[in-house]
Amino acid sequence: MTEPLRVALAGLGTVGAGVIRLIDTNGALIARRAGRPIEVIAVSARDRSKDRGIDMNRFAWVDDPTELARQAGADVVVELIGGSDGPALALARATLGAGKSFVTANKAMIAHHGLELARAAEGANLALKFEAAVAGGVPVIKGLREGAAANEISRVYGILNGTCNFILSKMEAEGRDFADILSEAQRLGFAEADPSFDIDGVDAAHKLSILASLAFGTRPAFDDVTITGIRHVIAADIAEAASLGYRVRLLGIADAGAGGLFQRVHPHLVPESHPLAHVTGSTNAVVAEGNFVGRLLFQGAGAGDGPTASAVVADLIDIARGEFGPPYAMPADALAAQPASDSGERRGRAYVRFTVADRVGVLAEIAAAMRDAGVSIESLMQRGANPDGSVLVAIVTHEGPERAVAHALEKLRGSSSLTGEPMWMHILG
CATH class of the missing domain: 3.30.360.10 (Dihydrodipicolinate Reductase; domain 2)
Structure with a gap:
């Protein structure tokens, strides 16, 4: 019989328990699709005594999650702790350093440290998978x-x-x-x-x-x-x-x-x-x-124990099949370092809502600021007075550079006519 893929799991919250339940429930189907069984052999969490509705006695228990990186017999470590740094990042580095593949649902860690971890995984010919980090069960x-x-x-x-x-x-x-x-x-x-x-x-x-x-x-x-x-x-x-x-x-x-x-x-x-x-x-x-x-x-x-666990186990199935590949679809060193673009030159339409004092001249002041900044107004709406005596004024602009709207709002900053911060929303086009 083909050797199973043995998993060490850090984090037994909603998703971690969901991973175990999914493997228990669909184990035979998963084995057929993966070409070999997938089994959890060791776990780590903060509270041993918590009732998770699962028989935890069958797993080796480790108090320090980074010790899972050195767990005898484990082929891959799954991290479901969360946080961009701290124990999660320490576990990721230790796992790849110990020659084990790594699966995570941790979007914060991947957003901040994904390039470093991808380089480490590629350098050691290991898998780094994070399907569950974005949109839960959506692939x-x-x-x-x-x-x-x-x-x-x-x-x-x-x-x-x-x-x-x-x-x-x-x-x-x-x-x-x-x-x-x-x-x-x-x-x-x-x-x-x-x-x-x-x-x-x-x-x-x-x-x-x-x-x-x-x-x-x-x-x-x-x-x-x-x-x-x-x-x-x-x-x-x-x-x-x-x-x-x-x-x-x-x-x-x-x-x-x-x-x-x-x-x-x-x-x-x-x-x-x-x-x-x-x-x-x-x-x-x-x-x-x-x-x-x-x-x-x-x-x-995009969240929940079932969908997120589904994405985690899908990554484990890929690893069981030997499907590694670069985490970012191309080698980490081939990823381009691009500067941030200047959003001011982006063109589009905008919705801007003001909360203003109910008095003569307010609309003229707003319209003048828009005019002076080069913003063309498509429509302007004023709604009835709020209990505090203020009114809402909403403007939809014609297409134009975002810098112009930002300039108009800057002109109005500190105006005694405004009783609250303007709300600027872009219109998807």
């Missing part, structure tokens, strides 16, 4: 790395955070405000007790930097991602977008060209005719545009 990394490998990708973009998409689509469906929906998302388990990484766009930015590297053959450049989250989107923005034929979604967008690598996470108005406008709940969706394959849409559950 977007494999799709870009393998399925679209013959294409020049012009743009990759999508809905990369399920928590934000749940909140925005719930606000859209029910007309409720952000804070109310966030509290509900936390009660339902869609949002963490501290949701900052999600709602401020950092989680999506980690994923976007990984996708950009795969799509364009560039070195991961998380520090060059421009990030704006959804914390300041209000119900009135959702309603205004709907009246104009759009839906609000937090999108990560990346493209590469002569001007450098562009990466941005930002709330967008998405036309109702676009597939991303109809992605609701905690679903993730990624669009890649190739010069021969055309538009590809990857969509599915």
Whole structure:
């Protein structure tokens, strides 16, 4: 009988327990597809006594996760601890240094240290796999790395955070405000007790930097991602977008060209005719545009024990088959070091919402700032007074350079007419 692939697993939270359950449930099918059995032989987690609904006595238990790198008999280590540095990174380095392949769902670590780890894996002829790091069970990394490998990708973009998409689509469906929906998302388990990484766009930015590297053959450049989250989107923005034929979604967008690598996470108005406008709940969706394959849409559950465990075990099946290959679809040393592009020259349309004092001359002041900055206004809407006496003014611009809108907002900074920070959302085009 063919020797099994023996796995050491660090992290027994929702996903780690899900990996064990998946292997237990589908073990025979997995063995047929992998060409040999896959079995977990050792585990590590913070709490030995926690009831995970799984018989843990069959596994060797290690308190220090880095010791799994030296676990006798283990062929591959799976890391499900999380965090860009600390124990997760120490385990990754130790595993590759010990001659074992490495699988992770850790987007933060790959976004920050993926190039280093890829070089180490390639130098030792080992596998480094991270399908579960982006979009959970959606095989977007494999799709870009393998399925679209013959294409020049012009743009990759999508809905990369399920928590934000749940909140925005719930606000859209029910007309409720952000804070109310966030509290509900936390009660339902869609949002963490501290949701900052999600709602401020950092989680999506980690994923976007990984996708950009795969799509364009560039070195991961998380520090060059421009990030704006959804914390300041209000119900009135959702309603205004709907009246104009759009839906609000937090999108990560990346493209590469002569001007450098562009990466941005930002709330967008998405036309109702676009597939991303109809992605609701905690679903993730990624669009890649190739010069021969055309538009590809990857969509599915972006988190949860089942989908994420599915992606982890899919990586293990590849390793069991001996399918290694460079982690970023080309050797790490072939990845191009591209500068960040200047977004100011990008052209597009924008939605800008102001909260202003209800008094004569405010609209004229805003219009003058836009005029002086070279921004052409397509439409301007003013809505009724809020309880505090302020009113909402929303502007949709004609297509023009982003620098002009930024200049107009800078002109209005500190104006006594504005009672809150403007909200700028790009219109997907």
